[in-house]
Amino acid sequence: MDNIEEYLSQFEDFELAFFCKYKLETYMDESQNSIRAYIKKRNLDEEKMKALIEQYSNKKFPDGDLRCSRCKSKRLDIHKEKSFSFTSLNSIKYIEELIRYKDINSGNISFTCNVCGLDSK
Ligand SMILES: [Zn+2]
Numbered sequence: 001m002d003n004i005e006e007y008l009s010q011f012e013d014f015e016l017a018f019f020c021k022y023k024l025e026t027y028m029d030e031s032q033n034s035i036r037a038y039i040k041k042r043n044l045d046e047e048k049m050k051a052l053i054e055q056y057s058n059k060k061f062p063d064g065d066l067r068c069s070r071c072k073s074k075r076l077d078i079h080k081e082k083s084f085s086f087t088s089l090n091s092i093k094y095i096e097e098l099i100r101y102k103d104i105n106s107g108n109i110s111f112t113c114n115v116c117g118l119d120s121k
Pocket residue numbers: 018068069070071072073113114115116117118
């Protein structure tokens with residue numbers, strides 16, 4: 001990934017913490033170094049990230065939006081009958097609209113989390 005820093009700049013602090021915990025190891029050494037450097041830039045250290053992970057693991061949100069069950073991020077690739085994947089923020093907005101009209105608990109929607117990599121299936 002060329003623009004890892006640009007990509008990560010869209011992440012909130014808690015998302016970076018989960019990303020670091022679950023995804024960092026999946027990148028090549030060079031990328032891992034860039035990621036670590038960027039995390040430092042954001043003033044995040046082990047302790048802060050641990051605290052964020054603890055906080056968000058049990059966090060409840062009243063808005064009913066579809067979130068990753070592990071990291072609570074809304075950056076999900078949604079899979080429905082036809083598999084499709086949206087990554088831009090505009091598309092995520094569109095997906096959120098779509099999901100409002102669906103029963104997200106019906107099991108019709110599955111997702112892969114872009115932050116922590118969780119696959120709901
Ligand atoms: Zn996640």
